[in-house]
Amino acid sequence: MSPQPRLIAITHATLIDGTGAPPLENAIVMIEDDRVVSVGSEDMIHIPEGADIIDAYGQWLLPGLIDAHVHVSAQEFIPIPPKGDPTVYMTIIAARNLRSALQAGITTVRDVCGPRMNLALRTAIERGQMIGPRIFTSGKGICMTGGHGSGDPSAVHQVDTPSAIRHAVREERRAGADFIKLLTSHRTEYPEFSQAEIDAGVDEAHRLGLRVAIHAANFVTTGMAARAGVDVIEHGSCIDEATMQLMTEKSIILVPTLWVKHDLAARLKRWKGTPEKFPWGDANDLEESERWFQRCVDQLPETIALARKHGVRMAAGTDFVMSDFPWALLHEEIGYMVQLGLTPTEAIESATRIGAEALGQEHNLGTVEPGKIADLIRVERNPLADITALANVNWVMKAGQIIPRSPEWDRRPISESIQL
Numbered sequence: 001m002s003p004q005p006r007l008i009a010i011t012h013a014t015l016i017d018g019t020g021a022p023p024l025e026n027a028i029v030m031i032e033d034d035r036v037v038s039v040g041s042e043d044m045i046h047i048p049e050g051a052d053i054i055d056a057y058g059q060w061l062l063p064g065l066i067d068a069h070v071h072v073s074a075q076e077f078i079p080i081p082p083k084g085d086p087t088v089y090m091t092i093i094a095a096r097n098l099r100s101a102l103q104a105g106i107t108t109v110r111d112v113c114g115p116r117m118n119l120a121l122r123t124a125i126e127r128g129q130m131i132g133p134r135i136f137t138s139g140k141g142i143c144m145t146g147g148h149g150s151g152d153p154s155a156v157h158q159v160d161t162p163s164a165i166r167h168a169v170r171e172e173r174r175a176g177a178d179f180i181k182l183l184t185s186h187r188t189e190y191p192e193f194s195q196a197e198i199d200a201g202v203d204e205a206h207r208l209g210l211r212v213a214i215h216a217a218n219f220v221t222t223g224m225a226a227r228a229g230v231d232v233i234e235h236g237s238c239i240d241e242a243t244m245q246l247m248t249e250k251s252i253i254l255v256p257t258l259w260v261k262h263d264l265a266a267r268l269k270r271w272k273g274t275p276e277k278f279p280w281g282d283a284n285d286l287e288e289s290e291r292w293f294q295r296c297v298d299q300l301p302e303t304i305a306l307a308r309k310h311g312v313r314m315a316a317g318t319d320f321v322m323s324d325f326p327w328a329l330l331h332e333e334i335g336y337m338v339q340l341g342l343t344p345t346e347a348i349e350s351a352t353r354i355g356a357e358a359l360g361q362e363h364n365l366g367t368v369e370p371g372k373i374a375d376l377i378r379v380e381r382n383p384l385a386d387i388t389a390l391a392n393v394n395w396v397m398k399a400g401q402i403i404p405r406s407p408e409w410d411r412r413p414i415s416e417s418i419q420l
Contacts, residue, residue: 005032008400009047010376013056015039016384018063018352018367020345023384029061031374034400038370060382060389062348063368064107064375064398066355067330069234069255069317072098072111072118072135075152076279076321091117097327098125098132102403104328105377105393109133110317110359112213112234113141113181115154131403136359138213139177142168142201144193148186148215151280156183162200165193169204178359179231180205183215184224187292191221198228211360213255217296219243226252232315232358237261237296239303244310253358254307255317258300258336259329263320265293304340314342315358316351331391344384374400 008031015027017039028045030038038045047053073094082089094117101109111118114137122135141156142165143149149156157168169180182201184193193201198214205212211231216222219238226233226246232253233239239247239254247254268290271278278286307314316333330351337347356366364373376397381389396403 006400007032007048007051008054008374009045009051010054010056010061011042011047013059013061013378014382015368016060016062016345016348017369018349019369020349020353023060027061029368029374029376031397031400034374036368036370036372036374039368056378059378059380059395061368062105062377062379062383063352063366064377064396065105065330065351065390066108066110066315066359066366067101067106067133067318067328067333067351068110068232068315068355068358069112069257069319070101070109070327071114071319071321072109072121072137073114073155074321077323079279079323087115087117090115091121094121095130095132098130098135100326101328101330102131102133102396102398103393103405104326104330105390105396106328106330107133107375107377107396107398108355108359108361108365109135110355111135111137112215112317112319113138113149113155113183115152116140116175119176133398136178136361138179138181139172139175140168141181141183141215142172143183144197147192148183160197162196165197165201166204169201169208169210173208173210177210179211179213181213181215181234182230185215185217185221187217187289189218189220191218191224193224195224195227198224198230202228202230213358226250231360234317235261235319237299237303239306241306241310244306244312247312248310251313253313253315253354255315255358256300256304256307257317257319257333258304258340259332260319261293261296261300262336263325265290265297267322268293301340304337304342308341313354313357314350315354316347317355331388334390335387338387344387347387348383348390 010029015024077093118137124130125132141149145158213232214225214230215234216225217235217237222239223243226243236254275283334347353366356362377393378395379389383389
């Protein structure tokens, strides 16, 4: 005989379902095993006998959050090299980051390139060997020789010519990547890949059924990316009106990574007083980087306004790779979205529904609707009135399983030791 399905009824919550609909008071969400089976008001939903009841009176219930731009591993997570095998140490850092993200309400992450441990960690979570958000990963990125990302050869393919890019796409498909990541700009006004190379990468990936993300930040590369028909533009600090219109026509999503740009602009300004702390080059590189990120910050209000004007969908992603802040900072990104003109409802959609669309997983994730995977979070305050309420997630469910609290999940800088 098949085992009886596990039924859970979450009652008395105020539901923000991620679709953009108004909140539903005194909502009931019925869950069977790992899926939502019904959603509605108390007078609409029948709770079957034997269902487990979770009373969420006075709480706000939302879909699990999706961080649409992370790096599960990065060299900057280890400012002081360890004794022994650095890959093992990095894996432990990554596992801890992932667990802290889940505790903060991030039930899914979109890993936009790194060493092969991203695929191994995805598998470990899928097989129940560790607790963490589900991972969708691009595997290794694809950049030109000496291009952005080439500082860590284990994280990218360095290739030139359209045929070499096609080969790299096939390598990532063979490795098991969920999508393809191209990189074609680096803190300058110039492109790295040619249009023919970007076109080849997009064509090959789409031919194989894989979505394409591209690191493109300046006016030239965002235009090239849109013409090529990528699925998602990462960063996109500088996008002109014609490109925004093309993004609308081609349903291209933007992940603007707002928080990290503001952080880096301030951080780089501070580092100018202690250039030896700058991890990515010499004093000239520091000066160039500081100018670039300040320009990005100055440009962002116009870019976000244009995106809203043209109806370009924006997904929330953090892109933080330093060791001195917690990894799970998606609420900061959502806060910057509101500061730059999105309504709280729109910002929540960016971190839920649109994040799922960026993954091509809108049929499974991103909203609280019948048939969707039961990823849910609770907060004590109304995030539509104060978006900072999302900084204090007090309960997490991933795929119908309630995530237990653990002392090591307290959100603190990764440099602090775990207190048990």
